Amino acid sequence: MRARLERERETRRESIIEATEQLLNEKTFESITMDDIAMRSDFAKASIYQYFKNKEELLIKVFSRILEIKCRLIKEKCLSQADPVQAIRNYIRLEFEFIRRYPWGPRVAATFPFIDYQEVNYLFALYEQKKKLIAAIIQRGQTGGIFVKADLDVFTNMIISAGVGFVNYFSTHMSSDLQSPEIEMFISTIIKGITKGEQ
Amino acid sequence: MRARLERERETRRESIIEATEQLLNEKTFESITMDDIAMRSDFAKASIYQYFKNKEELLIKVFSRILEIKCRLIKEKCLSQADPVQAIRNYIRLEFEFIRRYPWGPRVAATFPFIDYQEVNYLFALYEQKKKLIAAIIQRGQTGGIFVKADLDVFTNMIISAGVGFVNYFSTHMSSDLQSPEIEMFISTIIKGITKGEQ
Amino acid sequence: MRARLERERETRRESIIEATEQLLNEKTFESITMDDIAMRSDFAKASIYQYFKNKEELLIKVFSRILEIKCRLIKEKCLSQADPVQAIRNYIRLEFEFIRRYPWGPRVAATFPFIDYQEVNYLFALYEQKKKLIAAIIQRGQTGGIFVKADLDVFTNMIISAGVGFVNYFSTHMSSDLQSPEIEMFISTIIKGITKGEQ
Amino acid sequence: MRARLERERETRRESIIEATEQLLNEKTFESITMDDIAMRSDFAKASIYQYFKNKEELLIKVFSRILEIKCRLIKEKCLSQADPVQAIRNYIRLEFEFIRRYPWGPRVAATFPFIDYQEVNYLFALYEQKKKLIAAIIQRGQTGGIFVKADLDVFTNMIISAGVGFVNYFSTHMSSDLQSPEIEMFISTIIKGITKGEQ
DNA sequence: CATGAATGAGGATTCATTCAT
DNA sequence: TATGAATGAATCCTCATTCAT
Numbered sequence: 001m002r003a004r005l006e007r008e009r010e011t012r013r014e015s016i017i018e019a020t021e022q023l024l025n026e027k028t029f030e031s032i033t034m035d036d037i038a039m040r041s042d043f044a045k046a047s048i049y050q051y052f053k054n055k056e057e058l059l060i061k062v063f064s065r066i067l068e069i070k071c072r073l074i075k076e077k078c079l080s081q082a083d084p085v086q087a088i089r090n091y092i093r094l095e096f097e098f099i100r101r102y103p104w105g106p107r108v109a110a111t112f113p114f115i116d117y118q119e120v121n122y123l124f125a126l127y128e129q130k131k132k133l134i135a136a137i138i139q140r141g142q143t144g145g146i147f148v149k150a151d152l153d154v155f156t157n158m159i160i161s162a163g164v165g166f167v168n169y170f171s172t173h174m175s176s177d178l179q180s181p182e183i184e185m186f187i188s189t190i191i192k193g194i195t196k197g198e199q
Numbered sequence: 200m201r202a203r204l205e206r207e208r209e210t211r212r213e214s215i216i217e218a219t220e221q222l223l224n225e226k227t228f229e230s231i232t233m234d235d236i237a238m239r240s241d242f243a244k245a246s247i248y249q250y251f252k253n254k255e256e257l258l259i260k261v262f263s264r265i266l267e268i269k270c271r272l273i274k275e276k277c278l279s280q281a282d283p284v285q286a287i288r289n290y291i292r293l294e295f296e297f298i299r300r301y302p303w304g305p306r307v308a309a310t311f312p313f314i315d316y317q318e319v320n321y322l323f324a325l326y327e328q329k330k331k332l333i334a335a336i337i338q339r340g341q342t343g344g345i346f347v348k349a350d351l352d353v354f355t356n357m358i359i360s361a362g363v364g365f366v367n368y369f370s371t372h373m374s375s376d377l378q379s380p381e382i383e384m385f386i387s388t389i390i391k392g393i394t395k396g397e398q
Numbered sequence: 399m400r401a402r403l404e405r406e407r408e409t410r411r412e413s414i415i416e417a418t419e420q421l422l423n424e425k426t427f428e429s430i431t432m433d434d435i436a437m438r439s440d441f442a443k444a445s446i447y448q449y450f451k452n453k454e455e456l457l458i459k460v461f462s463r464i465l466e467i468k469c470r471l472i473k474e475k476c477l478s479q480a481d482p483v484q485a486i487r488n489y490i491r492l493e494f495e496f497i498r499r500y501p502w503g504p505r506v507a508a509t510f511p512f513i514d515y516q517e518v519n520y521l522f523a524l525y526e527q528k529k530k531l532i533a534a535i536i537q538r539g540q541t542g543g544i545f546v547k548a549d550l551d552v553f554t555n556m557i558i559s560a561g562v563g564f565v566n567y568f569s570t571h572m573s574s575d576l577q578s579p580e581i582e583m584f585i586s587t588i589i590k591g592i593t594k595g596e597q
Numbered sequence: 598m599r600a601r602l603e604r605e606r607e608t609r610r611e612s613i614i615e616a617t618e619q620l621l622n623e624k625t626f627e628s629i630t631m632d633d634i635a636m637r638s639d640f641a642k643a644s645i646y647q648y649f650k651n652k653e654e655l656l657i658k659v660f661s662r663i664l665e666i667k668c669r670l671i672k673e674k675c676l677s678q679a680d681p682v683q684a685i686r687n688y689i690r691l692e693f694e695f696i697r698r699y700p701w702g703p704r705v706a707a708t709f710p711f712i713d714y715q716e717v718n719y720l721f722a723l724y725e726q727k728k729k730l731i732a733a734i735i736q737r738g739q740t741g742g743i744f745v746k747a748d749l750d751v752f753t754n755m756i757i758s759a760g761v762g763f764v765n766y767f768s769t770h771m772s773s774d775l776q777s778p779e780i781e782m783f784i785s786t787i788i789k790g791i792t793k794g795e796q
Numbered sequence: 797c798a799t800g801a802a803t804g805a806g807g808a809t810t811c812a813t814t815c816a817t
Numbered sequence: 818t819a820t821g822a823a824t825g826a827a828t829c830c831t832c833a834t835t836c837a838t
Contacts, residue, residue, distance in 0.1 A: 009822095031229060055809095154380045154381050158385050165361070166364040169367065245801090245834085246799065248835085447814085549778065559771060563766030570707065572754055632828080642829090646829095
């Protein structure tokens with residue numbers, strides 16, 4: 001029965017996180033008030049403090065949750081792909097799909113207060129995990145003689161920065177339509193750029 | 200003499216803007232208080248309201264100033280380049296240099312409150328201006344048979360999103376060192392991706 | 399079996415009171431939270447309300463308990479003394495020992511909220527009881543021709559105020575060391591002051 | 598003109614302090630809210646923070662002010678007295694008068710939060726100053742062969758603790774009437790206790 | 797123009813107490 | 818009886834903005 005209570009508690013935590021995510025579509029975390037969150041999650045303001053020590057901890061939880069989902073998706077949809085070119089293509093599309101679901105991601109990441117916090121270490125771990133997944137794809141492509149030679153770490157960093165950067169910028173400043181021709185052009189450009197010989 | 204007064208007034212406006220820019224290196228615009236700005240700019244808090252209607256107008260001014268500078272730099276350093284490949288290369292490097300000078304740029308852009316405001320139109324005009332500059336470069340490359348064929352608008356959007364996106368992300372999450380090998384690799388990849396045939 | 403239940407109930411009440419007393423060594427009653435008390439007494443916060451109507455009642459209980467102990471001690475250690483001088487001497491020392499055990503006594507007494515409350519009457523009764531004990535000692539001294547003549551009530555009030563006052567102040571502001579020479583000097587001074595003729 | 602502004606500012610600070618003192622007659626500092634103070638001092642709540650960093654600083658200011666007054670009074674009314682017996686008598690009466698004016702003194706002192714604070718050092722200095730004044734009186738009495746022999750420091754501590762202690766306790770628990778016979782009896786007792794030979 | 801002062805409208809957080817199980 | 822959960826009502830403090838001089 002202790003387990004059931006724990007599970008219920010977790011459910012309520014999630015409601016609050018979800019309410020916060022909804023609000024993040026509408027405004028900055030800083031400008032979201034605990035009243036907003038309370039209203040949206042149908043709790044009394046004071047109740048939220050039973051689930052999160054303070055506003056900052058809530059932000060960190062919201063943020064790490066989205067990273068977790070991202071990692072899971074990458075694992076599911078990219079690593080399974082045998083063809084490295086297709087895997088990279090999928091990865092970039094996936095970043096795009098992801099941003100459609102959580103458009104506030106870049107905004108929150110941009111203003112994330114990197115104060116010392118035990119939880120922050122967990123966030124870094126998640127970042128690293130994601131990086132390793134991409135590196136695995138690239139290495140496969142290099143071993144297979146498909147991708148250009150380059151230091152694996154540099155290559156990975158470049159791909160992630162280019163991919164996430166493009167997606168963030170494009171969806172924020174131009175369009176978040178998955179069908180936009182710019183996306184396909186970007187992917188082709190990158191693929192052509194990193195594959196050996198002619199495509 | 201009216202002119203001198205006007206000039207002095209402008210100087211003081213700039214002091215305030217500069218103080219705000221300094222503070223933006225340290226924290227979010229939302230979390231910067233008018234007291235902070237007053238302190239840093241050596242004005243009394245109330246005096247700031249003689250130069251800017253309110254905090255929001257100040258933000259817009261800060262933001263449009265940085266766009267103006269960006270446009271000027273692009274004109275100076277890229278359009279002059281006859282070789283389109285070199286021009287694109289320069290453009291991306293320039294975005295990078297730019298972000299070194301104004302690291303808060305992406306953060307501010309990400310959280311910019313796009314409320315209706317007369318001034319905001321001016322911002323859009325600046326964006327458009329920048330886009331036209333890049334388009335001009337690309338068109339030259341296409342006409343010269345160097346760049347791949349593609350809708351000019353799409354091509355331009357893609358280049359800007361890829362360039363600014365990469366630079367924003369890489370400098371925020373990885374390193375803001377101009378010598379990082381990732382940067383050169385990114386530029387080569389993009390160039391290879393958009394040029395016809397072999398390099 | 400009803401009796402056993404009642405006894406258990408009383409035991410639990412005492413645990414809570416003891417937890418509160420511990421906390422009073424660390425901070426003001428006002429700044430002690432029900433959460434603090436719950437934590438310290440190993441009860442759930444809500445459970446405390448099964449034993450005390452509210453925080454105020456708890457304070458009164460804590461406070462009257464300490465007065466009860468005080469009265470008992472005076473009876474045991476002073477009234478037994480045949481020699482009135484020695485009895486007074488003992489009384490003052492006893493107040494001192496008492497404050498070593500409950501250093502928060504004066505602080506709590508000073509901020510005691512004298513709101514109308516049935517229980518408060520009981521407190522007054524205890525005060526009166528203590529006063530009578532001291533009066534008895536003094537009267538014995540006067541009857542025996544040892545103490546100076548003076549209205550018994552005035553005499554008693556004076557002795558209590560001087561004794562408790564000195565002890566409170568000295569232990570709070572100077573030292574709570576039972577061996578401090580000031581204590582002996584105070585006692586001698588008072589004794590000399592209230593006894594007839596030479597000492 | 599800078600001076601006038603400064604003076605006005607000081608006046609407003611004093612208003613706030615006075616409002617707080619009034620309220621201290623009615624309840625604990627902890628239970629006084631900034632709203633109370635604002636109401637009583639006819640300022641907006643936010644304005645108070647222009648004069649005091651926070652509630653705690655305000656308390657310290659209130660508290661040090663009363664100590665200052667006390668020191669000044671002792672200087673004026675006791676040191677002038679040539680006769681040491683009369684000086685001590687005056688001193689105790691003065692403590693009593695003082696408590697009539699600031700009955701909340703003991704209560705506030707009892708619950709004073711002795712957290713590290715620059716200002717707290719100042720408080721200690723004031724305490725020391727007061728102690729020196731009393732020591733001077735006693736020394737005069739000892740030199741003149743009127744008071745009993747005893748270590749000056751111990752003697753002083755004892756007198757202060759007895760005096761302030763009695764006054765605090767008596768006025769809080771019994772009566773704050775300056776004419777109460779207990780007061781005269783206490784003073785006589787102490788005087789008799791500390792003077793040599795017969796009185 | 798410049799600025800010291802004043803403040804209304806919040807905002808995060810706390811806490812005694814109640815309720816449902 | 819015991820307690821996890823919920824919450825209304827504060828409470829301290831902040832801040833953009835206005836006003837009077």
